[in-house]
Amino acid sequence: MQTLWDHRYAHRIQRMGSSAVRELLKLTEKPDLISFGGGLPAPDVFPVDEIADACQRVLRDMGARALQYGTTEGYLPLREMIARHTRRYGINVTPDNILITSGSQQALDLLGKIFINRGDRILLESPTYLGAIQAWNAYGAEYVPVASDKNGMITEALDERLRTGPKFIYVLPNFQNPTGVTLSLERRHHLVELADRYGVPIIEDDPYGQLRYEGEHLPAVVVIDGEYRGSPENPYSGNVIYLSTFSKTLAPGLRLAWVIAPQEVIRKLVQAKQGADLHTATFNQIVAYEVAKGGFLDRHVHMIRRIYKERRDAMLAAMDSYFPPGIDWTQPQGGLFLWGTLPEDMRSADVLEIAIKQKVAFVPGGPFYPCGGGHNTMRLNFSYATPETIREGILRMGKAIRQSMK
Numbered sequence: 001m002q003t004l005w006d007h008r009y010a011h012r013i014q015r016m017g018s019s020a021v022r023e024l025l026k027l028t029e030k031p032d033l034i035s036f037g038g039g040l041p042a043p044d045v046f047p048v049d050e051i052a053d054a055c056q057r058v059l060r061d062m063g064a065r066a067l068q069y070g071t072t073e074g075y076l077p078l079r080e081m082i083a084r085h086t087r088r089y090g091i092n093v094t095p096d097n098i099l100i101t102s103g104s105q106q107a108l109d110l111l112g113k114i115f116i117n118r119g120d121r122i123l124l125e126s127p128t129y130l131g132a133i134q135a136w137n138a139y140g141a142e143y144v145p146v147a148s149d150k151n152g153m154i155t156e157a158l159d160e161r162l163r164t165g166p167k168f169i170y171v172l173p174n175f176q177n178p179t180g181v182t183l184s185l186e187r188r189h190h191l192v193e194l195a196d197r198y199g200v201p202i203i204e205d206d207p208y209g210q211l212r213y214e215g216e217h218l219p220a221v222v223v224i225d226g227e228y229r230g231s232p233e234n235p236y237s238g239n240v241i242y243l244s245t246f247s248k249t250l251a252p253g254l255r256l257a258w259v260i261a262p263q264e265v266i267r268k269l270v271q272a273k274q275g276a277d278l279h280t281a282t283f284n285q286i287v288a289y290e291v292a293k294g295g296f297l298d299r300h301v302h303m304i305r306r307i308y309k310e311r312r313d314a315m316l317a318a319m320d321s322y323f324p325p326g327i328d329w330t331q332p333q334g335g336l337f338l339w340g341t342l343p344e345d346m347r348s349a350d351v352l353e354i355a356i357k358q359k360v361a362f363v364p365g366g367p368f369y370p371c372g373g374g375h376n377t378m379r380l381n382f383s384y385a386t387p388e389t390i391r392e393g394i395l396r397m398g399k400a401i402r403q404s405m406k
């Protein structure tokens, strides 16, 4: 139905849809439904007591500062802590290379705001993170998809795509959302070399890097880029813009994340952020700093890894037991998700319809493909439910898949 408002919206609204995942999550809020849908951390890993203590301490000792406006760049001690942490991995960043954002989602939006003109092409993995596509659609981005396999983005296919003159490359190297796969070391180097050769920047989105359950830590693309440039004494001024977040290690409700970038890019992002929200909540930043300092976060992440590894293992084992032959799935070494592929002639949306009746939900993979496809794929989250619930949910899914096959 047409309303009076329809002709008033800006052109950019035309490509703004509500995220299919968010819509689906509404369906799954029923208490007896087992949901593998959202990307939610387990509520039992939130450090509620530590955050409560920190809130009280902050209000008592520095209440006026914590409740006041702050700088757009973010709370300096927090940025210093992130800089120290990042330098441990061998890349020289100062607080001037860091901007605190209200979630990585805001960072993606601000990057769209400062870089994307209508019609600009972005090279990205297909499938990729839906939230990035949602943010950049509003700026009129066009997408050039690059296929991925179990070693992440197929960089061998990049050379040709880079000739289309993209504005930047968007990549999720660790335990990618949605597939759970990790970009191999060899491909990380290849990506950095190619991006440098063609003069195309890389946006590296890394919310899950710390959540590795097996295998060796791989250097971030930004670290490889720093080494490649070989000027460790100067603050980072390379080709990569790196994003990470406290959402999966502390709590997503705090809405706290950070961008690492050359200082001149940070200055532009700061201007863009001023127009968006002036700054990220001062109180949340100070509380997060108080909780994280002194090594608590490292210990906490250790605990999260142990719990999520158990859940991942429970899901993989249950899929082995309960899924019919003909279904493939990834074996993520970390993160929150795995990715299933049904036979070509099946549609995961059909399976979902049956699954919801069996009181289990997942996300069909189609919306994660920026240029279409993936009708027979699905994303499953393993961090939220307990191992027993995961086993029961996968049993129900196995039944739904068999029924859909008939």
Ligand SMILES: Cc1ncc(COP(=O)(O)O)c(C=O)c1O
Residues within 6 Å of the ligand: 039, 102, 103, 104, 105, 106, 129, 131, 172, 177, 205, 206, 207, 244, 245, 246, 247, 252, 256, 257
């Ligand atoms: C790849 C990726 N980027 C960004 C985000 C947004 O995270 P935040 O909670 O920091 O906004 C997510 C959240 O799931 C994600 O998976």
